[in-house]
Amino acid sequence: MAKRQFTIDTGREKIPVEGHAHKNVAVKYLMRRRRSLLGTRDPQKVDTLYSSLPTNIKIIGKQLTHEYKINWERVGSAEFEGSRFVFTMDEEQLQDADSIHNVPTVANMG
Numbered sequence: 727m728a729k730r731q732f733t734i735d736t737g738r739e740k741i742p743v744e745g746h747a748h749k750n751v752a753v754k755y756l757m758r759r760r761r762s763l764l765g766t767r768d769p770q771k772v773d774t775l776y777s778s779l780p781t782n783i784k785i786i787g788k789q790l791t792h793e794y795k796i797n798w799e800r801v802g803s804a805e806f807e808g809s810r811f812v813f814t815m816d817e818e819q820l821q822d823a824d825s826i827h828n829v830p831t832v833a834n835m836g
Contacts, residue, residue, distance in 0.1 A: 735784040748785040748792040793818045
């Protein structure tokens, strides 16, 4: 499977990237942000980076757009207890996705 073009929309910036699947592109971007937090030693800079982490992210492909809600924790409490800067992703349903992509369906062909 060849890599495809995606755009990551964090609300503050749009970043063009390559990848295979929407979710994998999102995980790779979020892990990069997490690693920058883990590698920073200055507590003030850590606070600034943590406050600027995205809570919603859109991965825009050529045909489909997937939106994810990101929950960040400073210290993991559930699955990865004790780990620092853990995140979970929940895929959100886009409202009226048929009209966004102009997909004809039985409901809107009448």
